[in-house]
Amino acid sequence: MDKNFLDQFLFVALPYVCLFTFFLMTVYRYRMQSFSYSSLSSQFLENKHHFWAVVPFHYGILVITAGHLIAFLIPRQILLWNSHPLRLYVLEIAALAFGLLTLIGLVGVIVRRFSNSKIRCVTTPTDWLLFGMLMLQTAGGIAVALFHPWGSSWFATNLAPYLWSIFKLNPDIMFVAAMPALVRFHIVFAFLTIGFFPFTRLVHVLVIPNPYLWRKPQVVRWYGRRPSVERNQR
C-alpha cells in the first residue's frame, strides 16, 4: 500500500473516527444508560491483593496521562525546562518510573482478575480486551522511553504540533510520518484506546466526583416543595 495513503489513514482518518466516537458515545451512554457509569469496583469480592494492583496502576496511569496532557498543552514551557540536561534527566527518569509503576499495577490487575474465580465472574470479554489494549499501550510507551529517549523534548517539538493540528481541524502529518515505527504504533494505539473508551469500564474516569470537596455534607432532596418554603431549606 502507498505509504502516504497509509499515513493519511492512520494519522488523519483514524484519529477523527476515534475522537468522534469518543465524544458521541460517552454523551450518548451517559444520557441513555447513566446506570452503567460505574467504577465497577471489585474490592468487595477480593480485598487482599486489591490494593497492590489497583493503587499502583492508578497513580502510575494518572501521572503519565497528566504528563502527556501537559506536554500537549504547554510544549514551549517543557522545552524551556528541558534546556538544562539535569532537569531533562529528572523528567525522563520520573516519567519512566511512573510508566513502570503503571505496568506493574496493570500486571497486578490482570493477574488478580485471572487468578480469583470470584472476580473472574465480574470480568467481561470487554474487560479482557481492554486490559490487553492497556497492556500493549503501556508496554509500548515504556519501549518508546527506552529506545527513543528524550521523549519529553521531541514530543513537545514534533508531536504536540501534530496533535494541535488535529484539534484545529487542519491535520498536518509531516512530523508523525517521519517518526520511528514504535512511536507510530504508540500513537495509533492511543487513538484506538480513545475510540474504545466509551464502550468500556473506563467511563468511570469521566465521573470522578469533584463537587464532593465543597458540597454540604448532608444531601436532602425534596419533591414538590412549595417555593415559599424553598428559602428556609438548607
Add this chain to the structure above:
Amino acid sequence: MNVRSQVSMVFHLDKCIGCHTCSIACKNVWTDRKGTEYMWWNNVETKPGTGYPTKWEDQEKYKGGWRTNGNGQLEIRSTGRARVVPNIFHNPHMPSLDDYYEPWTYDYQNLFNAPEGSDQPTAMPISRITGEELDIQSGPNWDDDLGGSPIYAANDPNLAGLTEQQRQQLGSVERLVFFYLPRICNHCLNPCCVASCPSGALYKRGEDGIVLIDQQRCRAWRSCVAACPYKKTYFNWFTGKSEKCILCFPRLETGQAPACFHSCVGRIRYLGVLLYDADRLEEVARLPDDRLVEGQRSLILDPFDPAVIAAAEKNGVPESVIDAAQRSPVYQFVMKWKIALPPHIEYRTLPMLFYVPPMSPVLANRENDTIHHATDNLFHEIDNARVPMKFLANLLGGGHEGVVRYALAKQMAVRWHRRAETVGDVDREAVERLLRAADCTADEADAIFKLTALCTFEDRFVIPPMCREQAIEMMKDPHEHRQEAGFGFVGGPRRGL
C-alpha cells in the same frame, strides 16, 4: 426552628421471637436479584453475638460512623472529605464478602441427573457467585440462638466493660440468656453514608426522612459501605452499585406498612412520624457520649405545641402529617414514656429507629437439683437480670446505664401494676411506690401495657399520607420493580462494561 418530619420506628425487643419472618419478607420483595444474594436489608441477630456482618459493632475494625475531632467538629471515621482522594481507588475500611458470607444454593439438579452409581446422589452446596462447589464457612445467621457460642457470643463488642464474672455467668447454663436484635437501616438524622458519598448519590428525602441511594448516580466509590456504622448499606457486586433498605417507600406511599413491619409475627414493630428541629442537628451530634440520648430527644418536637405546629406549617409540613405526628406510637415510646432507645448513639448518626430494651427471664440457680429463684419477689430486680445492665447500656445507651435503667424500671413497674390490676395478689401500695420510683403513673402504665400488648394494626402503624402525588415513582407498580436493581428505570438497568 426548622421543622421537618421523619418516619420513625420502634422495635419492642421484649416481643421479638426471632422467627426471621421479617427478613424473609424483605428478601422476597427486594433482594432476590443477582448481586444481592448476600444482602439482608432486614436481619435478625442473636445478642450476645457477633451479628451480620461479623462484628459490625467493632468500629476499631470497621471505622464506621462519626467521631469528634480535637476542635469538637464532627468527622467521618472512615474516609472523610480530605481522605477520600487518596482512598478512592482502594477503600481501606471497606468490608469484603468474607465479612458477610458467600451466598450459596444447592445443586439440586444433581439429584436428578447424577449418573447411576453405588451411592445416593447429594445436592452439594454451590456458590451463588461462581457456581463452584463451596465449603460453607459462615452464613447470615451463623450464631443464631447462640449457635457456636461461646466462640461467637464471647466476641460481642457490647461485652466491653463487663466483669470477668459477669461474662462467665452469661455462658453458664443457669444464667444463659439471649435476645434478638432485628435490624434495618435506621434512616438516621445525621447519616454518615450520605455525608461520605463522593458522588452525592445518597440523599435523605426531605418530606419523610427516608435515606435512599440514587442508583443512576452511584459510581461504586463504596464510601457509604465503609461509613455506615450499622453496615446497612451494601455493595451489589454485580451491578457495581450500593443498595440499602428503602423502608419500602413504595408501600408507605400507598398507605401500607413496610414489608418487614407488616409481616412481623411478634408484632414488635411500630411506625409513625416524629417532628424534629433540623437546625440543631449538628449541635446535638457533637454532644459528649453521655448526653447524646437526651440530646437526640431534645431535637424531637412536641406535635401538640402550637409554636411547633405554626413552625411546621410555615415549613410546608402538611396538616395531615402533623396530625399523624400527634397520633404517632413512636412519639409515645420515645418521648412520652422514654422507654425506647436508639442503638449505639455514640456513632453520632442520630438513628431514628428506637428499641425498647428487653426484660430478661427470671434469674434462677440450681442447687441440689432444685431450682431456686434468685429473688423472693414475683419478678426479679432489674439489676439482677440475666442480661447485665452494662451490656444493654453499651447497645442502647451509648455506654451509659441511666437511660436503660429508667426504661427497664418503668417496664417493670408496668408489670407489677398489671399484676395488681388483673390478679390482685400483690400489695397495691408497694406497686404505687414502684410506679412513683419509675416516674410512672397508673394511667401511663395502662397506656404502655395497651400499646405493648393489645395493639392493633392501626395502633402500630400510623402512616402519614405521603403527599407525593408528583413523585415519579408513584407512576409505576412496585411489583414491576421486582428482579430489577433500584427504582425508576424505564428500560431496565444494565450493568456497565
